[in-house]
Amino acid sequence: MANKREDYISWDEYFMGVAILSGQRSKDPNTQVGCCIVSQDNKILSMGYNGLPTGCSDEEFPWNREGEDPLETKYVYTVHSELNAILNYRGGSLEGAKLYVSLFPCNECAKAIIQSGIKEVIYDCNKYKGTPSVAASMRMFDAAGVKYHPYKRTGRKIEIEL
Numbered sequence: 001m002a003n004k005r006e007d008y009i010s011w012d013e014y015f016m017g018v019a020i021l022s023g024q025r026s027k028d029p030n031t032q033v034g035c036c037i038v039s040q041d042n043k044i045l046s047m048g049y050n051g052l053p054t055g056c057s058d059e060e061f062p063w064n065r066e067g068e069d070p071l072e073t074k075y076v077y078t079v080h081s082e083l084n085a086i087l088n089y090r091g092g093s094l095e096g097a098k099l100y101v102s103l104f105p106c107n108e109c110a111k112a113i114i115q116s117g118i119k120e121v122i123y124d125c126n127k128y129k130g131t132p133s134v135a136a137s138m139r140m141f142d143a144a145g146v147k148y149h150p151y152k153r154t155g156r157k158i159e160i161e162l
């Protein structure tokens with residue numbers, strides 16, 4: 001009888017891997033963010049990445065970070081990965097779910113995460129740590145009882161030929 005394969009990926013590697021892969025759909029030239037929402041019994045419920053709302057062309061809307069006119073920057077148009085994942089969910093409730101995301105959630109996403117009933121956030125990068133947005137997210141998560149912790153990278157490399 002053959003032995004069980006032992007080098008399979010862990011749940012955390014699987015869900016953060018799906019989040020990072022989802023982020024590869026993003027057209028943002030600077031920061032690609034991906035998100036994967038998972039039930040308490042480890043079923044994937046939804047995914048998302050940062051992008052423009054439906055009907056807003058990736059070719060016609062700006063991807064600039066800066067500009068004299070805020071209307072010429074991406075910030076006023078982009079839907080964040082976490083919000084997209086929450087809005088993409090076609091089931092009932094996200095109460096008690098876990099959210100894997102490649103970037104620590106901003107304050108607006110934190111509000112949506114809390115209001116949707118998600119109870120745990122596992123994040124990879126936190127490159128905006130120390131900004132008012134991230135500080136506000138942490139304050140709201142703490143007050144609302146949403147747990148958050150960094151994903152522990154394992155160093156495993158997965159090559160996928162597409």
Ligand SMILES: O=c1ccn([C@H]2C[C@H](O)[C@@H](COP(=O)(O)O)O2)c(=O)[nH]1
Pocket residue numbers: 028030031032033049050051065074078079080081082103104105106107109
């Ligand atoms: O909670 C978050 C925060 C940010 N994003 C997206 C929004 C933008 O498309 C990029 C950030 O761009 P920068 O050039 O790094 O400012 O990330 C998100 O999806 N979720």
Ligand SMILES: [Zn+2]
Pocket residue numbers: 080081082105106107108109110
């Ligand atoms: Zn956000």
